[in-house]
Amino acid sequence: MGSHRSKRGSGEVNLGFQIAPMIDVVFVIMLYFMVMAGAVQVENAHNTKLPGTVQVENTDTPMPDEIAIRIEDDGQVYLNDDPLDSPENKSLPELASNLGQLRESSEASRAEVLVTIYANEQAKYERVVDVLDALSRARISNVTFQAGAPE
Helix, strand or coil: HHHHHHHHHHCCCCCCCCCCCHHHHHHHHHHHHHHHHHHHCCCHHCCCCCCCCCCCCCCCCCCCCEEEEEEEECCEEEEEEEEEEECCCCHHHHHHHHHHHHHHHHHCCCCCEEEEECCCCCCCHHHHHHHHHHHHHCCCCCCCEEECCCC
């Protein structure tokens, strides 16, 4: 038993305070904080301009003229809630002439014409093609489609 105790005692050698691993840990922590400090500086370097703070030279930017064309189930066409042409009239002359006038007045005020076609679910595709035909005769190309009635 005595020999066992002496063996154990020789294994527990007191090496004292080791400074080298401590320096390694300090350097790793210091490196971490240096990298993080650099990232914070880069993040703060972004110059963000809020809306309304930028000076705009051209203040008379024209707003686009939005036109709503609604096609009902029976084929009746409405231009901004005004009924035009009869549902049986395939060429839609009133619609084409009104759209032409709207385009000319928009061009005079340097505005863009935006047309949205609202077609009911039961509206015939043939009627939508008639409306597109009238739009092409009025030389309007900015057209979007929406299903159902306008809000």
